[in-house]
Amino acid sequence: MPASNVVITLNNVKISIAGQWIHQGINLEVKRREIVAIVGSSGAGKSTILREILLLLVPTSGTIEVFGKDVSKLPPSGVLALQRRWGVLFQQSALFTSLTVLENIAFPLREHTALDKKTIRELALLKLLAVGLPITAAIKYPSELSGGMLKRAALARALIMDPELLLLDEPTTGLDPQGAEAFDDLLLSLRAILGLTILLVTHDLDTLWHTTDNVAFLSAGRVLECSPIAQLTQSTEPAIRTYFQGPRGRITQQLYGKTHGI
Amino acid sequence: MPTNLASVSLPSSNDTQPDKLLCQGDWTLAGINSKILKKNFDKINRLKHSLLTLDASAITAMDTRGAWQLYQWMNQLSQQGTQLTLQGLNQEYNALLIDIQKNVEALENLPKRQEYKGLALLGKKTVDQLLEVQAFLQFIGKNVVSSLTLLLKPKRLRFSALVSVIQNTGFAALGIIALLSFMIGIVLTYHMGLQLKNYGASLFIIDLLGLAILREFAPLLTAIMVAGRSGSAFTAQLGMMKVKEEIDALNTMGVLPRQLLILPRIFGLTIALPLLTIWADIFGILGGLAMTHSMLHISYFDFLRRFPKVVPLSSLLIGIGKAPVFALIISNIACFQGLRVKGSADSVGKQTTRSVVQSIFFIIVADALFSILFSTLAL
DSSP, rough: OOOOSSEEEEEEEEEEEEEEEEEEEEEEEETOOOOEEOOOTSSSSSSHHHHTTTTOOOSSEEEEETTTTGGGGHHHHHHHHHHEEEEETTTTTTOOSSSOOOHHHHHHHHOOOOOOOOHHHHHHHHHHHHTTOOOOGGGSOOOGOOOHHHHHHHHHHHHTTOEEEEEEEEEETTTHHHHHHHHHHHHHHHHHOOOOOEEEOOHHHHHHHHSSEEEEEEETTTEEEEHHHHHTTTTTOHHHHHHHHHHHHHHHHHHGGGTTTO | OOOOOOOEOOOOOTOEEEEEEEEEEEEETTTTOOOHHHHHHHHHHOOOOOOEEEEEEEEEOOOOOOOOOHHHHHHHHHHHHHEEESSSSOHHHHHHHHHHHHHHHHTTTTOOOOOHHHHHHHHHHHHHHHHHHHHHHHHHHHHHHHHHHHHHOGGSHHHHHHHHHHHHGGGHHHHHHHHHHHHHHHHHHHHOOOOOOOOGGGGGHHHHHHHHIIIIIIHHHHHHHIIIIHHHHHHHHHHHHHHTTTTHHHHHTTTIIIIIHHHHHHHHHHHHHHHHHHHHHHHHHHHHHHHHIIOOOOOOOHHHHHHHHOHOOOHHHHHHHHHHHHHHHHHHHHHHHTTOSSSSHHHHHHHHHHHHHHHHHHHHHHHHHHHHHHHTTTT
């Protein structure tokens, strides 16, 4: 394990997609056991950051380091090793529609480990229960589940290898309030138990206040500020002010602000 | 990542506490070697202690896999009648164990998906098939009714959608259809020419070729080609729209998917396929013409002069007349199967296969029926 405490580093990352500069120099650092959120208005390129880290998009310039290694220079074996160390939750769940939920969750174990079938099944079921799905969901196909349950199943699949790094794209979107709250608690307890590092893209103000250590505000292709939420909401930057000073922003700030000493 | 393997060991015999077990290493996916650990377990299980203390303070890492292994083993020991105490386990790892304990009971209640076997399966398939036939008839019926209302209010026809269907299924297929027909013309001429040459009846190649291509080959092959090319596209398009709830969205907006999506496809293909058939006729004959010239040494002029004399116009019309029927078969089956897609990528694939197979099957059935019909009518 690398001695460095930094899990993800983005160094002056720029990307142009279809002739348009989405990122114009992103700098971001995520440390071990940190929960960092990326916020910004729609279309600011939040998901693009995740896709770059995940090697689904190649930045036009700049470097991305994950676990201390430049991902663009990794050999195929290194990429595979890296892919085993992270879990990903996509915005649209991206469960395999031809497999049942249980088979979906067990999929990474089946592909990457030599465990026997029984153990794989048991571990997958444990994960399924751990994310709060009922056992009856195990035999259902993704098309038979509700949106919130899909999110949970996808989270279980992301967690099945007990990864060190979790990348989440709008995890609480489409969950009911209880579900979203339970999800936030789940993130915190996962970090406590497994020592996870979590990078998430979200619009959920409750999640921001409740779980994150740092919040990176993305605007015009750059990270305007990356600081704890309590500090970020006090920022004088106009773009950040408009984002957090709407009615919803003020309510959550009043609600959580006291505990954060504002 | 360097890992030290997970293990359990009894301390050496001269130890002060002989009942104390030492767990150490990485109890993780990477750190557990099932064989080694099982050997460790078996050794300890065999001793049948009545009292054991598990010292877990030397466990360096643990994940769900490790916790589950430990939990199962502890369970096994206590069922043997061993009284276990776990000590020194890191608080975080303990949380993993507690999580597992909480959920383990539910593991037993995994329900099974209902599966049909033997006679029940046969019955289910039969009923499903009958229901599909019924649904298909309904689908066609609704299409007919909608088409009739469209005749009364022709302004409701989606003209741009219709044109784009003709463009995609007709215009875009011109190249491949031309090439295919040309080659068929060559192949037919070659085989028939060989036989006719033996009898010194080479000139009759023109009669044979004209009839074969205009009546059978051009309409049939064009239809099969289009079923594979456009029928599958219809099914996949509509299927994906179904999966993405786009069709539901249309319904809620008061736009009838039938008018916007299905009728333009049916009308469009019914216009495009006869045109493609004429196109295939031309290139089939051209292929035959070229081959006749080079193999049987009949001049282009002779060929073209004899052609209208020996090939009746009815052959051409019959061939083209089949095309709209084939087009209706292809477009109706393709749209029907597209709308039967349910929720998964798998289903899109399955229905697309069904669509193409059924289209081609029914095209050939229809062609056979045409032959019987024409022979009784002596056309």
